[in-house]
Each structure stands twice: as C-alpha cells, then as structure tokens.
Amino acid sequence: MIHVNEKFKVEWEEGMTVARLLERLRFSFPLIIVSIDGTLVPQDEYATRQVPEGAEVKVLHMTAGG
C-alpha cells in the first residue's frame, strides 16, 4: 500500500512509477510537486522513478487557484 498526503491509500503494483501513481489518483493538475519518503522527485523523472511498496508520498498541488 502507498500512502499519499497522509490521506489517500493506493494499492501498490509491481513497477509502479510516479506517473502511474498520479494516473491512478487522477491527479492531472500540471503544477504539482512530488516527494517519496521525503525526497523530491524531479518532474522529468515521473515516468521512470519507481514508487516502493509502503512509501509515504506527498503530492502537493501548487495553487490556491480559482
């Protein structure tokens, strides 16, 4: 299980990347920042960086928009 923002739980899957995690969550907003267990993930690595089972992930949407 992957924990996101201390709020959402996502079933881990083999080879799961950041991009796949965001897709599962339907997090489509372009201005986001992702960290895995406290380590920032550059945006150009979302498609390749794998998310380990049990990871604590933060996905911050960078806006107070609207």
Added chain:
Amino acid sequence: MSATDIQAMKGAHKVLAEFAYEPGTVERGYAGRTLYVNLSDKAIASKPVTGQMKDIFIGGRGFGLRLLWDAVTPDTKWDDPENEIVISSGPLGGTTGYPGSGKSLVVGLSPLTDCVMDSNVGGYYGPLLKFAGWDAIEIQGKAKEDVIVFVDGDNGRVTIEEAPEEAVDTHLIGEQMADMYAEDDKAKRGVSTVSAGTGADHARFGCLNFSFYDARRGRVRYKQAGRGGLGTVFRDKKIKALVVKFSDMKGDLNKPADPKLLREVCRKVNDEMRRLDPIQNDMAGVGTSHLVSIMNDYDLLPTHNFKYGSHPEAHKISADVYRELYKPAGIPDGCWYGCTMACSKAIEGVTLRTGPYKGQVVGVDGPEYETIAGCGSSLGIFDPHWVAEINFYCDTYGLDTISYGTCMAFVMECYEAGILNTGITGGLELHFRNAEAALELMHRMARGEGFGQVFGQGIRRMKKIFAEEYGGDPQFLQDVGMESKGLEYSEYVTKESLAMQGGYGLTLKGPQHDEAWLIFMDQVNNQIPTFEDKAEALHYFPMWRTWFGLNGLCKIIWNDVIPEDNALTDEPAKVPEHVDNYVQYFRAVTGKDVTKEDLITMSERVYNFQRVFNIRMGYGRRANDAIPYRSAGPVTKEEYRSRAERYDKQLRELVGFDPQGKTVEEKMAALRAYREDQYEKLTDAVYKRRGWTPDGVPTLEKLRELGVDFPEVVEVVKPYLS
C-alpha cells in the same frame, strides 16, 4: 452602422447636464479626486481624495465602499435613488508593464442580497477614467429617460445626455458608442463603455459589460462585472451606457514614484510569464478553460446542479475543444494593455440559432471556466456551441453567466423533481441537457414574460415562490438551491472540502471564489487538517485576494503561473516570490515603503469595514453565513449512492458510525449531522481568527487595532458587543 446613422443617433441626444473640469494628471497612482454624478437632480461634482481615503481605503473596492457608505442609510434598498454604482480602479490600475493591471471594481447595493456587493472586472473603463482625471465615478439617483454619462477626458467635460435611439443590448451599444465617440478605428482604443442589456431590466442578476476595442479582431470586446446584480441597478437608474474617452494613452501615466524599480519588477514578471505559462497552465492559449478537465478529474466540476463533480462527457467541453474554437489562435488576448497573461479568449464567427439575433454571426467573449461549468456541465449541456450561445446572450442581455447557470441548474432539478411542470414553465421542458429550452427561458426573461420573470428573481426568491405557490418541499428547495446570502454559487463542488465550504459561506458578499479557493490545499494536499489550520487559511487568503481589488489588479497573475522553485519555499501556496513582487510594485508606484504584512493589513481594514457595512444594512452576522446542505454533502439518495464507498468510509473513520446494515436514509442523516457540525466548528474557528465575536461581529479591539474604529463604524457594532 453607417456614419450617417451614428450622427442621427447622436443628434437625438439631449444634454441634461454639463460639467467642465481641468483634466489634471495622475501622481503616484492617484488622480486625487472622484467624480460624483446624480441622475435625479443632474448634479455633477468633483470630490477630493483625502489622505484617509488613500491610507485606509487604498482605492478600487475600498474607495467604492467608503463612498457608498456615505451615500446610503441602513434603510436604503437597492432600487432607491440613494443607491449608487461606484466604479474605481486603484493606484496600480492602468500600469501597462505589469500584467493584469487594468481592473475596475464596482460597488453598490445588490438586488440579490439586499446588501453590499463588489465585483471585479477587466476592460478599459476604470484605468481610462483615472487617466481622464478621476479615481472613481459615483453614480447616484435615477434618470427619467434612458441616459448616457460621457466623461470626455480629452477635453475635460462630463455630460449627462438623454439617449433615446441607442440600443440597450451590449453587443450593439458597445459598437455604437465606439463609432460615435472615436474618430476612427485607431481611436477606438481610447473609448470604453459600461453597459448592461435588456435582460438586466427583468432579472436581479444583471451584469455590467466593460468594453475594450480589440484592433486585431476588429471589434469591441467585453469583460463582465458579473456578480450580484449591479447591472440591474444600472438599468434601474435608466443608464444605457457610461462612456469614457481618453486618447493620449502612454505607459507611464501613473507617474510612479520609482520608475526604475517598476521597470525591474515588470521585466522580471513578464520574463517569467513568457517562459512558464506555455508549460504550466497555458492561460494564453486556452484561458481558464484548462480548468474543466482538471475539475472533472478531481470530482469538483458541477454537473446537474452540483449533484456530482464529474461527468463522462466533460471532455466535450474541455480545453482541447476550446483550443480549436478560440480563433484566431495565438494572438495576445489581454483585457488591458501589456498583459502578457492574455487569457481573455474569444470565439469568432458564431452563428446564433435562437432569439432576437438568430442567424446573425457574432463574436463571443469567452467562454471562461465559470461559464463552461455553470452554463454547460451544471445543466448537463456538453455541447460547446450551445455554451457559446448562452455566453453570448448572457453578455448582450447583461446577465451574469454564473447566476444564470446556477439558477437554471436549480430550475432543471426542480423540473425533474416534479416541482415544476410545463404548465408553470409556459410549455418549456426544462430538464437537464435541454439547451434550447434554457435559451428560450432566457429570451422570455429578457422580454419580461411569464415564468421568465420568476426565473429572473434568482434562487433565493424562487425557493420561496416554488414552496408557496407550487407546493415544493421547503427543505429540499433549501438544500439544493445553491445560494448563500442570496447570491448564486460559482462553479466548484465543495462537498469534500470543509475549508472551501467556508470559502464560499464565510464571505462578505456571498459564494464567489474570489475570496478564497482552498480546495487543493484542503481536499487534496491535506495541508490544513485542523480547524485552526483552515481558519488561518480563511484569514490569510481572503485578505490577500482582497488586496488585488484595492489596487486595480487581476488575481490570476499571482498564482496561475508560478516560479520554478516555488515548491521549495516555506509556504508555496502563497507563492512568496510573487507576493514580494507585489510589495515592490506597490512601493514603486505609490512610494510607500510597505512590507508584505502591510499588504494584508490594508486588506484587513477594508474587509472589516465591509463586514460592518453588512451589519449596518441588517446582515453580516452568523446566520447570514449559512450554506445550503448540497455545498457540504449529498442531499438525495442518488447522490449518496453515486459515491457510497467514499461516504461509507467516512462514516466509519470520521463519524464513528457503522454503515453496515443501515438504510441510505440513516447513513445520510448521520453524515449530515456530522458535516453540519463541522461547518459550525469551522465558523467558530474562523471568526476567532478574524477577531470577530461568535456571532461574526468585529470586536472593538479588532477595529481599533486596524484603525477603522471611526465613530460611525463603532456605532454600528456596539449594540452587538454588550
């Protein structure tokens, strides 16, 4: 129209009053005087801008509130002659180097809320008015016949003119005024018009259209002061148009105190805009339509009167579709000079399929996100062409697309619930998806006919009519009628964000997202989990956003593009680098040495003054900050069932209620009790953070701390503080 026709139209004018003035100059962002026009006794006068006006009320919305307070009494109603339309930009308004600096703020008493309303709008009127010599225009009284108020900034002359021949609908009178007051097409950029439309004659949610001439498109375009029915007030005063002319437009007319600093901060923000907007929100490409698919993905896009937050057909009205419709593509679409955000997109060549202009080919200014959601998904309409036609008619009739859309969604739900039928609606089958019926009702409303007149009353009054005359269940109507304070909701589903429920309810004018938009911070990021966290956000962000309205600025520049390293800052949601830009910008223009904390204090003064103003008018207390339950949770069984897994989980984990074996009704009741209690606790926390009593009244200590403890202000709050 031909030049001869325009001359004949102008020849029919009768000058009722004339006022000559020295054009003067702007210094450090201020013209130093405001213009008073009374349509009843035809008085026109100049008022000085005092030091207190600048120090406490800053400009824009602050000036509007101060002037309106002095104009009305606690007994004044929206359609009394004493009510005013006040328009003011602000000290930074009219700057051409910093994007988003052409806003006007409109203030008056609202026909929807019976209380103070403010509305923020682009277009050229406010800045040109300032360069014509006036920090604000204050229109009081009522004309006997339709009039135009013309401010000739080139020649220092103000006139009230009877104008019997001009159209009322905006897309016509806007062009007529440009043709009448500009010598040629090039000069049209120096003319701006404020107008409403025939719909505003019969609806309480009339809007004001502020024009600007788009030389690339070769037509007059419009931005809307949509919220709260100020277009209705405008037409009630029998105003066809306010026109300002100022031909000598230059980039330095605000006479900034520190031009070098201003150039530096402008260069920095424009460079960032050019580099980052294309790879972030692409506002210059698709405007705010980019939000449609995002809101749909996060279950925030209102569909079928806010029942749900997403729909399988949402892609049909998404940015990808509008990218193809916004033509010509790639041209700067700023609503003021120099705006590199350039998000005012438009569709050209739309052939109208209904109404008095059926068959005509028109340009449509928009649609923006709110219109797409309010007049599209919330009505179950997923056809961009129908949305464009609704957008066009709302604008030219002078109707707020948000209120129209949210009202129509309410009516459609009532129709499907059996409260309304074709006998009541004049034969219109007002079920969701029926775009033609929605437009036909709008046309009838604009003519003041039948059920159209009922519709034009807005949701709060429709609820009463539907209960008393059509036998509707008052509780159901209250729950699904998406209004608070009498103002219709703007277009975000808030069921899963308690903070945003407060962002809509714990507001001054009603549920408009310009005070706070906290959904991502709260619902998705989980950054503000406690009541105190949410209260802090519901203090800071409304104050921060208020500041734009004091200065003639657009909020979009602040956070719809963000620096590359924003994520690494301490408080990314505030976009600290951009806040610092605004500190520098304000210093550069006004010469005042301010800090970022000072900006918040400026807003807090005006915000609390406006809260007291609301109390003075008989509102502005806790009971007035209530929200409809659909804003907080599922009203109907089908709503609950559509997200049953989510709600059942919340019952188990948050409420301590085991949903196993319970009926939907029992589960809904438990969830409702919990969510309503959460809203009350949030209200307590927010009032405390803002320095208000549990009833929502600013304390004397808070008013003193802010320096707005004027005798007339203290007199209003004292009875509530014992």
